[in-house]
Amino acid sequence: MNTRFAVATHILAFLHTQDGFPASSELIASSVNTNPALIRRHLSQLAKAGLTTSQMGSGGGALLARPGSRISLLDVYKAVEADGKLISVHEGPNPRCPVGRQIESVLKDRVSAVEIVTMRELSKVTIADVTRDIDAANGAAA
Amino acid sequence: MNTRFAVATHILAFLHTQDGFPASSELIASSVNTNPALIRRHLSQLAKAGLTTSQMGSGGGALLARPGSRISLLDVYKAVEADGKLISVHEGPNPRCPVGRQIESVLKDRVSAVEIVTMRELSKVTIADVTRDIDAANGAAA
């Protein structure tokens, strides 16, 4: 189903609510309702992308590498989605057919124009926004 | 890899270039470089969505149900992508955690706002546009 983006956003929102206090992969896993090793794998990617850091050892855990207001959903998406393709194009159509010969490049151009717009929208939302939404929902529900 | 959208667009562009002359699944399959049965499965979905029709029997095949200028990539996307979700949200986070409890609905709202923009972009491009791109590329290459 590919929920990597959603899970990564969950992790970052969780870290944001921790407000500078390190969170262990086990704690995060209990919020996501999965397995610590899976969380660590996600964190490893997020750390590579410069969005999180970790403190080793006892009392350690993961932290946001910068304020949640400066981490956008586009940052998350790019960190977690290897090829960064929202829509993929089939390979190997028949080069002897006028349509088959061009469809790949034509479609890639058209699709990437759409993706640029999508990415721009993703860049407008931050982890701080998401956390604010969560707080609001909890406030309203309480 | 999920290339359903791309293959469906390929099929429709191909039908558009046929200019009202029915195309058999075998002919289309040779352009896409795959299997007639797979093409027929795609066509079945496109027909259900009202984008194509077929003529049975000898000399039969698939046809566009309306002009390519009135079939948008959004029509194609909706015809072929069952759930219509560009980005999916993980299910079953921990309801006893303030973040886990709200992340699902918050993320769905934020993501669907982004998707609306994406869909609007997809609706701006038609099969006629794609075919025009293909013709231009072939003209320039020749």
Added chain:
DNA sequence: TGTTTGTGTTACTATTTTAATTACACAATC
């Protein structure tokens, strides 16, 4: 009328992605 061409659908297999789980060397803290 019966042969041919081609659809629509089912059932099945193979491949690829994705997620889940286990295991363990290593790091830092107390």
Added chain:
DNA sequence: GATTGTGTAATTAAAATAGTAACACAAACA
């Protein structure tokens, strides 16, 4: 040096996707 916790590799399981074969049925046409 015991404990807590990371990072990563290896494995298994599950789900999504694509590919293939088979066949009843429909229309055309000789």
